[in-house]
Amino acid sequence: MSxxxxxxxxRQNKIIGLILLVVPSFFLIFFSYLLLFTEWDILTIKTTLIIIVGILMSVLIWMGYTMVTAPREK
Structure with missing residues (x-):
């Protein structure tokens, strides 16, 4: 049985690996298309920056909250 x-x-690892290979590749192609071949280039850049800054600030907020609410050391 083992x-x-x-x-x-x-088999599951190979499927996950294939997904991790294909999805980011398509995303990169789609992102490049939006930046280079559409009139939405500035909106794409702004949206990307908001997402990146939002993720970074969320991590810092979480770190600060964890430090503030941590129990005192004895």
Whole structure:
């Protein structure tokens, strides 16, 4: 039985790997198309920057909250 579950795990890893290979590739092509060949280039840049800054600030907010709410050391 352990051989069967190991085979399923390996197959699942390959499927996840394939998804991680294909989806970002298509996203990069789509993103490049928006930046280079449409009139939405500025909006694409602005949206991307808002998302990046939002993620970074969320991490910093989470770190600050964790530090403020941590119990005191004895």
């Amino acid at each position: 051989g069967v579950s190991a085979t399923n795990g390996m």
